[in-house]
Amino acid sequence: MATGSESSDFQQSGSDGEIIEAGKSNNFAEIVVIRHGETEWNADGRLQGHMDVELNDEGRKQAIAVAQRMASEPNISAIYSSDLKRAFETAQEIAKFCRGLEVVKDPDLRERHLGDLQGLVLQEAGKSCPKAYKALLSNRRDKEIPGGGESLDQLYERCTSALQRIANNHIGERIVVVTHGGVIRSLHRRARPHGQSAGRITNTSVNVFQLSKEEKWTIKIWNDVSHLNQTGYLKSGFGGDKSSG
Known part of the structure; x- marks a missing residue:
C-alpha cells in the first residue's frame, strides 16, 4: 500500500498495521469514505441493492463507534451520504459527533x-432467478x-463521477462520504485500476481517498476498522460486486 509523500497533520493505522499518512493540501480533497453499518439483511446474507433497509442494533453500535472516531479527527467540513436509510442513518450518527x-x-x-435479485438470499438466488444470478456472477462488466x-x-x-464532483467542491478540505460496499469497490478500482482486488469491505470501514481537480485519485487508508475493536462486527459480512452493501 502506497503511503504517499504529502505533508500530514494526522496519521492513521491501516487494517494491516501500516502507518499511513493522510495529508491535507490545497491541491486535493481528502474524502473519508465509510461503508454503512450492519443491517439484518447483511446478517442474513440477503441482497439489498436499492432496497431501503434500516440498520440493526449492531449496525447502530458500529455507526456510533465510527462517529466517535470521526469526531476525534480534525477538520471534517462536510458529510455526504447515499439516500438509502442504512447509509443515511450511519451518516447522521457521524454528523451528531461532528458539530x-x-x-x-x-x-x-x-x-x-x-x-x-433484490430481497433474495444470495445462496438461494441461483434457483429463484437463474438468469439474474448468472448476470450477477458474469465477468462482463457491461452485463446488466x-x-x-x-x-x-x-x-x-x-x-x-459523483465522488469527483463532490471532491471538486471541496478542494483543500476533509469530508466524509457514507456509502455501500459495491460503490466502494468501484472507487477502489478507479484509484487502483491495475492493483490488487479490493477484498471484503467491512461495515463502517474507513477508506481515505485523495482526489485532485486533475482527477488524480490516491488511496491513503483502506478498510480500517480499528474503531470496532470493542464493538464487534460481522466477520462473515459481505458487500460489493457479487452481493450487496
Whole structure:
C-alpha cells in the first residue's frame, strides 16, 4: 500500500498495521469514505441493492463507534451520504459527533441496483432467478442484471463521477462520504485500476481517498476498522460486486 509523500497533520493505522499518512493540501480533497453499518439483511446474507433497509442494533453500535472516531479527527467540513436509510442513518450518527453538520443526500452514492435479485438470499438466488444470478456472477462488466439492475460499468460511472464532483467542491478540505460496499469497490478500482482486488469491505470501514481537480485519485487508508475493536462486527459480512452493501 502506497503511503504517499504529502505533508500530514494526522496519521492513521491501516487494517494491516501500516502507518499511513493522510495529508491535507490545497491541491486535493481528502474524502473519508465509510461503508454503512450492519443491517439484518447483511446478517442474513440477503441482497439489498436499492432496497431501503434500516440498520440493526449492531449496525447502530458500529455507526456510533465510527462517529466517535470521526469526531476525534480534525477538520471534517462536510458529510455526504447515499439516500438509502442504512447509509443515511450511519451518516447522521457521524454528523451528531461532528458539530452537528448537515448530511447532504446524494442518490448517485447508492448501492448497485441488483434487479430481480433484490430481497433474495444470495445462496438461494441461483434457483429463484437463474438468469439474474448468472448476470450477477458474469465477468462482463457491461452485463446488466434483469429486472432493472445495473451493470458494473454503469455503477462505476455513476459513483466515480459523483465522488469527483463532490471532491471538486471541496478542494483543500476533509469530508466524509457514507456509502455501500459495491460503490466502494468501484472507487477502489478507479484509484487502483491495475492493483490488487479490493477484498471484503467491512461495515463502517474507513477508506481515505485523495482526489485532485486533475482527477488524480490516491488511496491513503483502506478498510480500517480499528474503531470496532470493542464493538464487534460481522466477520462473515459481505458487500460489493457479487452481493450487496
